[in-house]
Structures are given as C-alpha cells and as structure tokens.
Amino acid sequence: MTWALWESYMLPGVWITVQVTVYSAALAAAVAFVVGVARTSRLWIVRFLSGAYFEIFRGASALVFMFWLFFALPLALGWQLVPMWAGVLALGLTYGAYGSEVVRGALAAVSPAQREAGIALSFTRWQRLRRIELPQAWPEMVPPFNNLAIELLKGTALVSVISVADMTFAANLIRFTTNDSAPIYTLLLLMYFVLAFAITRGMRLVERKAKAGIGQAPPPRRGLFAGLSRRTSATDPVTGAATPGGAR
Numbered sequence: 001m002t003w004a005l006w007e008s009y010m011l012p013g014v015w016i017t018v019q020v021t022v023y024s025a026a027l028a029a030a031v032a033f034v035v036g037v038a039r040t041s042r043l044w045i046v047r048f049l050s051g052a053y054f055e056i057f058r059g060a061s062a063l064v065f066m067f068w069l070f071f072a073l074p075l076a077l078g079w080q081l082v083p084m085w086a087g088v089l090a091l092g093l094t095y096g097a098y099g100s101e102v103v104r105g106a107l108a109a110v111s112p113a114q115r116e117a118g119i120a121l122s123f124t125r126w127q128r129l130r131r132i133e134l135p136q137a138w139p140e141m142v143p144p145f146n147n148l149a150i151e152l153l154k155g156t157a158l159v160s161v162i163s164v165a166d167m168t169f170a171a172n173l174i175r176f177t178t179n180d181s182a183p184i185y186t187l188l189l190l191m192y193f194v195l196a197f198a199i200t201r202g203m204r205l206v207e208r209k210a211k212a213g214i215g216q217a218p219p220p221r222r223g224l225f226a227g228l229s230r231r232t233s234a235t236d237p238v239t240g241a242a243t244p245g246g247a248r
Contacts, residue, residue: 013165017166020088025092031099032097032099040107054100062094065094069090143207146203149203168188
C-alpha cells in the first residue's frame, strides 16, 4: 500500500472510526445510566418500560437496526438520516441497553445499609443516588464499561455497510484498488488492536481514580511485562516496617 492510498483513504477512515466510537459511546453511556437507574425505580411502570427497552435492544441485531434507520425510516416517516448518524444512533442505543444492565447490577450491589442511612438522613431519592449509591457503584461499573467500549469500537466496522468511510470501508476501497488483501486486512486488524489498547489504558486510569476517590485500593499497575518484574520492597508482617529486597 502506497503512502498516497494511506493518506487518501486510511487516515480519514481512522478519524471517522474515532468519531463514530466517541459519539456512540457518549450516547450509550447516557442511555445506560438513564435506563439502568430507571430499572431500579419503585414505580412498576418505569421498571416495565425500561426493562422492555433493555430486552428489545438486547435481542435486536445492531446491523439490522442500522439498516432500518437508514433504509426503512425514511420510507416510514420521511426522515432521512445522514449515514454516520444512523450508525451512531444504532450503536449507541444497542450498546446502551447492554450498559444499562451494568448500571443496574452495580447499583443493586450497594449495601442496603447505605441506602437506609440516606433515608435516615432524610435524603431524597436523587440525593441518595448522587451522594451515596453512584459514588460507590461507579468503580464497579468501569471494568464492564471497558469491555463494552472495546466491543463498541469493533462494532463500528458495521457502519461501512451503509457507506460510512471508516477504516473498514477504506480498507475495502484499497483492496479493490490494489487487489492485495493480506497486508491490508492485517494492517486493519493491528489498527483496531491499537485503538482498543488505548481505550483499555484510559479506562484503567479512570478505574484507579474512581477507586481512590472512595478510599478503595486501586488496581495494580499491570503492563505487558508486569510478571517479569521483582518486588524491591516488602513490609514486615510483625513490625510493619519496610524491608529492602522484598520477599524471598
């Protein structure tokens, strides 16, 4: 692949992929928190509607929903969506449904004693959620959200089927031009891996800050070669003093 093809097709495709990922993730996060919190409501109608949304979008295909938004919606309602925004809407609503289960589960894991303490302090439902439940549930949400963000990144390849010029669309164009599949798709795999690795590192930093904010021990720093390093210091189990050289 020549530099001219890289500059003309692949670089703009990378930027489009990043945009679709960011916009879809923002929409999915908003949907996840709204629907996840609604599924913990005391009102049965709110739980029913939010649960119905979760079940429908969890069971629907993101690709078929994307086709429906781009091809069927204009015929039904007369609204023609820009291809990129049809893809963002389909991915955001679909992965937001998955994220809502993460939010619901994390909120359910908060100790009931914490909620009872908020009630004893005459906190409203919103105050308990904002001051007690969400700060404790947020660190538990980050690792599953990391997985969902990576799945969302890989799912952005679906937008190429509705002519959004992302990395996958650009790779197909270059393949048609050069008739050389192996190096192009190998490079495409590596590019998705690099973007996924960047998301993982960023979310790990978010997890450390979230746990430190509520006094929990942050997760250990794990690099690619973390298992090869040796401890240089340890704590004496009796005196609590640091001992040089680490445990033997």
